[in-house]
Amino acid sequence: MYLGHFSLREAPFSITPDTDFYFAHEGAQATLNTLLVALRSGEGFLKVVGELGCGKTVLCRQLLKTLQDECVTAYIPNPDMGPDDLLLALAAELGLKVSHRQHRHQVMTTIGRCLLEHAVHGRRVVVCIDEAQAIPVRTVESLRLLSNLETEKRKLIQLVLLGQPDLDTKLARPEIRQLLQRITFSEYLGPMASGTVGDYLRHRLARAALSEHTDLDVFEAEAVRHIAATSAGVPRLVNILAHKCLMLAYGEGVHRVSMAHVKLAAADTPGLIKPLRGPARWWHWLRGGRFRQSTAVRTAGEVYE
Ligand SMILES: Nc1ncnc2c1ncn2[C@@H]1O[C@H](COP(=O)(O)OP(=O)(O)OP(=O)(O)O)[C@@H](O)[C@H]1O
Ligand SMILES: [Mg+2]
Structure with missing residues (x-):
């Protein structure tokens, strides 16, 4: 690989949600x-909806990392399971011994006791549920039961749901709309602003650098602009393009990534945002800032297949 060539310790543009590489762009x-x-x-129920690859999982991990010294935290990466299994998964995350043979009511009682114990000792319990758009409707009932656990003064458990936009569609269904009412904070996580992509690339290169002598100006300005445009600021797409560009530059034995490299990388990458044509493209570009929600949602549909 190109690590030695660019004087890097590890791959800078991996697509795993590693918090060591967390970049605090404005939206995130x-x-x-x-x-x-x-x-x-003390809010009990929160929700973050974001487009594919915009950084929900990495944000969730960064949140849990930030909170780890002040609360008890639990993480459920994939809630695509039945109502009982979700409670069992939570119990396991909380370090409780429960078995599949136990009735839902018993598992809830065990969880409730554990939460009460934490509350007595002044410890808040925060549970993050990632990929929440995959929760089966019948499992939502378990979430409702959990969110009911409270004392007269406070919630015993604080739930954060993170998911793709389908989550909103699911929560709007009449049979589970009552859960929606309990969500007191809803956040939207969109792509990065086009003008931020250069800093993002440098940031990740710096985190992966072998030493302070590692060159961080690998991507030429024009290349950065083209990555920003074709990825529409979606971090996962930026990573995929940047990684391919580094491979191409390495293959040619050069230390700079040019516009030509980005074009080649983009031609080989499915799922990129179709570049906007004509004046509209420049209008978007001049707006400069982070794409607004409506734009992100619209452009996310215009993908190359
Ligand atoms: N703020 C950020 N700082 C650094 N890297 C980021 C950031 N946001 C996203 N990334 C990177 O982009 C990639 C995709 O991020 P992540 O997996 O968190 O997206 P996601 O929204 O959870 O995707 P999905 O919708 O598929 O679940 C990962 O490599 C991640 O490290
Ligand atoms: Mg994710």
């Missing part, structure tokens, strides 16, 4: 701050 940091403030003030 604003969402993280809101979650922290809401959780610290």
Whole structure:
């Protein structure tokens, strides 16, 4: 690989959600701050919806990392399971011994006791449920039961749901709309602003650098602009393109990534946002800032297959 060539310790553009590489771009940091403030003030039920690959999982892990010294935390990466299994998964995350043979009511009682014990000792319990759009409708009932656990003064458990936009569609279904009412904070996580992509690339290179002598200006300005445009600021797409660009530059024995490299990388990458044509493209570009929600949702549909 190109690690030695670019004087890197590890791969800078891996697509795993590694918090060592967390970049506090405006949208991500604003969402993280809101979650922290809401959780610290005792809010019981929060939701983050974001487009594919925009950083929900990495944000969730960063949130749990930030909270680990002040609360008991639990993480459910994939809630695509039945109502009993979700409770069992939570019990296991809380370090409780429960078995599949136990009745739902018993598992709930065990969880409830554990939460009460934490509350007595002044410990808040925060549970993050990632990929929440995959929760089966019948499992939502378990969430409702959990969110009912409270004393007269406070919630015993604080739930954070993170999911793709389908989550909103699911929560709007009449049979589970009552859960929607319990969500007191809803955040949207969109792509990065186009003008931030250069800093993101440098940040990840710096985190992966072998030493302080590692060159962080690998991507030429034009290349950065083209990555920003074709990825629409979606971090996963930026990573995929950047990784391919580094491979191409390495293959040619050069230390700079040019526009030509990005074009080649983009031609080989499915799922990229179709570049906007004509004046519209420049209008979007001049707006510069982070794509607004409506734009992100619209462009997310216009993908190359
Ligand atoms: N704020 C960020 N800082 C650094 N890297 C990020 C950030 N946001 C996203 N990434 C990177 O982008 C990639 C995709 O992020 P992540 O898996 O968190 O997205 P996601 O929204 O959870 O995707 P999905 O919708 O598929 O679940 C990962 O490599 C992650 O490290
Ligand atoms: Mg994810």
